[in-house]
Amino acid sequence: MEKIHLQINGRNYHLEVPATELLVDTLRERLGLTGTKKGCEIGECGACTVLIDDKAVNSCLILTAQAEGKKITTIEGVGDYNNLHPVQQAFLNHDAVHCGFCTPGMVLSVIGLLKRNPRPNEKEIREAIAGNLCRCTGYKQIVEAVLDVIGQGEKNI
Amino acid sequence: MKNFKYIPAESLEKASQKKDDSVLMAGGTDLLGMIKDDLLTPETVINLKSLKELKNIRYNAGKGLEIGALATITELAENSDVQKRFPVLVQTCKEIASPQLRNVGTVGGNLCQRPRCWYYRGEFNCLRKGGDTCFAVDGENKFHCVVGGGPCYIVHPSDLAVSLLALDASLEIFSNGKLKTVPIDDFFILPEQNETKENILEPGEIVTKIIVPEIPAGSKCAFIKFKERASWDFAVVSLGILLNTNGSTIKNGRIVFGGVAPRPWIDTALNTKLTGAATDEKNLKSLADSALLEAEPMSKNDYKIILVRNLLKQALIDLSKN
Ligand SMILES: Cc1cc2nc3c(=O)[nH]c(=O)nc-3n(C[C@H](O)[C@H](O)[C@H](O)COP(=O)(O)OP(=O)(O)OC[C@H]3O[C@@H](n4cnc5c(N)ncnc54)[C@H](O)[C@@H]3O)c2cc1C
Ligand code: SF4
Ligand code: FES
Ligand code: FES
Numbered sequence: 001m002e003k004i005h006l007q008i009n010g011r012n013y014h015l016e017v018p019a020t021e022l023l024v025d026t027l028r029e030r031l032g033l034t035g036t037k038k039g040c041e042i043g044e045c046g047a048c049t050v051l052i053d054d055k056a057v058n059s060c061l062i063l064t065a066q067a068e069g070k071k072i073t074t075i076e077g078v079g080d081y082n083n084l085h086p087v088q089q090a091f092l093n094h095d096a097v098h099c100g101f102c103t104p105g106m107v108l109s110v111i112g113l114l115k116r117n118p119r120p121n122e123k124e125i126r127e128a129i130a131g132n133l134c135r136c137t138g139y140k141q142i143v144e145a146v147l148d149v150i151g152q153g154e155k156n157i
Numbered sequence: 158m159k160n161f162k163y164i165p166a167e168s169l170e171k172a173s174q175k176k177d178d179s180v181l182m183a184g185g186t187d188l189l190g191m192i193k194d195d196l197l198t199p200e201t202v203i204n205l206k207s208l209k210e211l212k213n214i215r216y217n218a219g220k221g222l223e224i225g226a227l228a229t230i231t232e233l234a235e236n237s238d239v240q241k242r243f244p245v246l247v248q249t250c251k252e253i254a255s256p257q258l259r260n261v262g263t264v265g266g267n268l269c270q271r272p273r274c275w276y277y278r279g280e281f282n283c284l285r286k287g288g289d290t291c292f293a294v295d296g297e298n299k300f301h302c303v304v305g306g307g308p309c310y311i312v313h314p315s316d317l318a319v320s321l322l323a324l325d326a327s328l329e330i331f332s333n334g335k336l337k338t339v340p341i342d343d344f345f346i347l348p349e350q351n352e353t354k355e356n357i358l359e360p361g362e363i364v365t366k367i368i369v370p371e372i373p374a375g376s377k378c379a380f381i382k383f384k385e386r387a388s389w390d391f392a393v394v395s396l397g398i399l400l401n402t403n404g405s406t407i408k409n410g411r412i413v414f415g416g417v418a419p420r421p422w423i424d425t426a427l428n429t430k431l432t433g434a435a436t437d438e439k440n441l442k443s444l445a446d447s448a449l450l451e452a453e454p455m456s457k458n459d460y461k462i463i464l465v466r467n468l469l470k471q472a473l474i475d476l477s478k479n
Contacts, residue, residue: 002163019163019202022189042190043258055231055260061186062261065163066204109256130388131255 002065008033009077017064024048024059027074035075035104039133046132049105050074056112075104078111086149087111094145098136106132110146119150159198165207169331172203173361181205181363183227183266186258191271194278211365216242222369226265233264243369245378249320252382255389265364268318272311272355273391274301284309284352298455300393303462305418309348310455312416313355314391318345319415320380321367322423323397329366330358336365345420355420376401377476381468382415392416394461396468400476407434414465417449424448436477445470
């Protein structure tokens with residue numbers, strides 16, 4: 001077992017986990033943070049995206065032990081039903097959530113982008129979500145939602 | 158995943174004295190995939206990330222660029238010196254995998270990643286795993302190599318390897334307590350030399366640095382990658398090119414192909430034709446059409462030769478313009 005300290009959504013966790021445990025499983029199974037989704041488990045779909053030190057990563061391809069001492073943000077730390085993050089609200093406004101399976105990862109990739117680049121253009125938005133697979137929306141509404149958040153409306157689409 | 162012990166590397170020395178049943182991990186984006194698929198069943202995983210000194214990216218005017226092997230692909234792409242002096246590397250990084258994987262995957266790991274042949278990654282005991290058959294020969298070989306193959310027919314999956322070879326980079330390797338420097342051209346090997354590995358690394362050897370010389374004044378570089386999907390994918394074929402022209406002729410250059418061979422590929426016959434070649438469109442087209450003349454495509458991949466020639470044609474024409 002590995003003794004691990006993680007700061008998840010602003011809260012400190014001291015955990016003992018097997019060396020083989022993946023971050024996605026620690027979040028979902030051990031801590032009940034099931035907003036993080038598990039899709040392909042091989043880095044291809046982005047459903048498991050979380051932020052580590054404000055950077056988007058696939059939690060299915062990282063050992064919990066690798067995240068030792070790091071700051072982790074999951075969708076639960078972004079906003080909740082009564083207090084949506086502007087990105088989440090824009091996703092709703094633009095009908096960018098259909099089945100919703102990709103949404104937590106998608107929102108975190110977008111927030112990761114906005115932390116580095118507060119005014120991305122459409123190309124940069126599309127690059128930032130290239131690792132997040134959405135089977136429903138065709139991405140158009142998602143890009144529109146992000147452009148809306150950054151105050152550019154739909155004029156650039 | 159079969160249980161393993163996890164230890165952060167204390168020092169290069171300690172990490173390199175690893176036993177046969179332990180493996181080195183950088184970002185883990187390739188390694189964990191291998192372990193999940195039971196292609197590797199290590200007793201111990203040694204995490205190199207604790208070796209902070211291997212993360213630096215440094216540029217020295219006149220000398221060039223030093224990339225610590227543990228720098229992530231994102232860190233390389235976002236480095237201001239790299240953006241200014243080596244835009245071709247930024248271009249390459251942006252073509253690799255997804256943002257999430259680039260935030261974790263390292264430059265050293267990208268060069269040392271294992272092949273993506275679907276038989277190898279699947280449940281086939283092929284030659285590369287110590288078996289006695291290459292299943293690609295009579296099987297699904299659309300994405301396999303067209304040159305340099307035999308007895309195994311993988312393509313090397315690394316995009317950075319292609320650009321770094323075009324830039325004539327070297328690797329610094331920690332080996333038996335000492336550092337040695339090896340041209341990247343000598344780092345990658347063909348299956349005929351050893352079909353169970355893709356490079357010269359012996360157990361315990363660690364890539365510490367990638368050294369990229371200055372791009373010669375007047376030279377232009379590009380990396381072009383053809384993939385089947387618009388978002389992310391491994392290269393079907395790719396091209397790294399460095400070209401120095403003076404109006405009407407090519408002074409010198411280097412062309413490297415990815416996705417066609419078990420290692421980043423230098424077509425020697427093609428490269429020797431570059432110096433002195435006229436840069437009119439007709440000549441550049443015939444130059445491009447002479448690429449990969451020695452190729453021996455498999456049953457389902459001769460399309461790669463046409464693709465490569467067309468990419469090269471476009472690149473030669475674009476880079477010859479002033
Ligand atoms: C879905 C997906 C898509 C991808 N698409 C692309 C793509 O389009 N283009 C591309 O080029 N790559 C692609 N990759 C590969 C990806 O870039 C690599 O997984 C990544 O660069 C590996 O870096 P890492 O630090 O995670 O390496 P690890 O997974 O930690 O290591 C990989 C291997 O290298 C060895 N190793 C690592 N560092 C060193 C070192 N310093 N010295 C000696 N040995 C070392 C390890 O022992 C291991 O065998 C893709 C991967 C995935 C999962
Ligand atoms: S190409 Fe190489 S890795 Fe793929 S099946 Fe043949 S021997 Fe195995
Ligand atoms: S579940 Fe992690 S990328 Fe698909
Ligand atoms: S909304 Fe269904 S996968 Fe994106």
